[in-house]
Amino acid sequence: MNNFAKIIEMQRGDIKFAYVQNDEINYLGLFDQFLAEEGHHEILDPSDKIERYTYLINHNNTKFIFKIDGGVEHRLERKIIAKITGDFYFNLIYKLAKMSLDKCDVAYELYLVAFDQKTKRHYMIFNFIEGRSLKWEEMKTYGNQIKNCVEKLHSYNLVSNDIHGGNFILTPDGKIKAIDLTNSGFIWLTKANDAIELRDRFNIKIKVPFLAMAFKEFAHGFKRLSRKLRGKED
The missing domain is CATH 1.10.510 (Transferase(Phosphotransferase); domain 1)
Known part of the structure; x- marks a missing residue:
């Protein structure tokens, strides 16, 4: 069962993680498994933006959305705003976790965020609605x-x-x-x-x-x- 009260942050090599502690699902292991099998999953809603993909994955009969966002922001004003407000996806996992704790069921749940500091790629694992x-x-x-x-x-x-x-x-x-x-x-x-x-x-x-x-x-x-x-x- 998900414990949204506890989000773990860690660094592994070039990749920074934030993920929800779960007694049944190891989201870090699910992330590693996906990367090992990347290209062998069903792709959903192909984006016209470079390096932005959304996949449907199935783990123990449970569906998840795995998203890759490799977009790099080049606009100066957006870079400045990001510096002030912090990383978009790492902020998002905490806000969605707060919603889940409050049982405010009007959006998806975000279980893992990872940022590869070398490739500038973000990775996310969501629930499938x-x-x-x-x-x-x-x-x-x-x-x-x-x-x-x-x-x-x-x-x-x-x-x-x-x-x-x-x-x-x-x-x-x-x-x-x-x-x-x-x-x-x-x-x-x-x-x-x-x-x-x-x-x-x-x-x-x-x-x-x-x-x-x-x-x-x-x-x-x-x-x-x-x-x-x-x-x-x-």
């Missing part, structure tokens, strides 16, 4: 659940920052869970992105800080004006 992604028209149908889901994520300083049906899973028992979350950057501002997308695309209203909304509304308006002046479509 049974179900299917929502269709665009279903976003309004499940509007109350989505509103509740996003508001709970925000209470843990987690955001989607990309609101669409593909980032919400409808489970067989009718629950909505969010996937592909972010916790990097200035979260109080990014929450406003979620609020604007929910409002403008699906007429779902959530509360976020007034100043964040005002800043993002101005930024979005300026961007639209800039694109219009350059003759580009929205």
Whole structure:
């Protein structure tokens, strides 16, 4: 059984780890096993981004998602923000662990994060959520659940920052869970992105800080004006 109260951090060679202590599953061993068999697992949702892969793995009749993110951030402002806020995935495992401890079941669980300091690759092991992604028209149908889901994520300083049906899973028992979350950057501002997308695309209203909304509304308006002046479509 998972003990989200205890996350172990360790360094092994060039790789830094943070993983959830588990009485039944050795996530460090699962990581080693995957690397030894890399290329022999089912790949899910191939990304058009270089060095970003998501695999489905099966361990003792339990499904897991194994993700590799080899993307290196080249934008200076993102590098500065990362220095201030810390490693995205290592922050994420602690926030999702806190949600699990609180029995806030609106997102996935993250069991292991590893960063190879030599190759600059991140590795993650998530739980596999049974179900299917929502269709665009279903976003309004499940509007109350989505509103509740996003508001709970925000209470843990987690955001989607990309609101669409593909980032919400409808489970067989009718629950909505969010996937592909972010916790990097200035979260109080990014929450406003979620609020604007929910409002403008699906007429779902959530509360976020007034100043964040005002800043993002101005930024979005300026961007639209800039694109219009350059003759580009929205």
